[in-house]
Amino acid sequence: MKTIKILRWTARILGGLILVLVLLFFFGEGLPELSTLTAHESRLLFSMLLMLIGTAFAFKWELVGSLLIIFGYILFAFFNQKLLPGPVLPIFLFTGILFLITAVKTKKMEV
Numbered sequence: 001m002k003t004i005k006i007l008r009w010t011a012r013i014l015g016g017l018i019l020v021l022v023l024l025f026f027f028g029e030g031l032p033e034l035s036t037l038t039a040h041e042s043r044l045l046f047s048m049l050l051m052l053i054g055t056a057f058a059f060k061w062e063l064v065g066s067l068l069i070i071f072g073y074i075l076f077a078f079f080n081q082k083l084l085p086g087p088v089l090p091i092f093l094f095t096g097i098l099f100l101i102t103a104v105k106t107k108k109m110e111v
Helices: 002-029 041-056 060-082 088-109
Strands: none
Touching: 002 060, 002 088, 041 060, 041 088, 060 088
């Protein structure tokens, strides 16, 4: 039980830091002009939004949020043709996996 709490709070802290960092970036730089994005950039933005929405959802619904984060990361990696796109984005995947572990372990403990 203690391990689950540690994993859950690690995921929440990482997720919260990601959300704050992205919000600061968007407030500082502004949203991109959607009409000027290429199809490739639109796909990358969509997958990034999936990861961000999943991160926000994971605070309330860990399983749904974690699956959105992981699916968004897989889409981003597929569209970007790199398994680990940059040094920051793998933190999304790590956070999603932590949320998934805590969701599964919590369900097993309830049964």
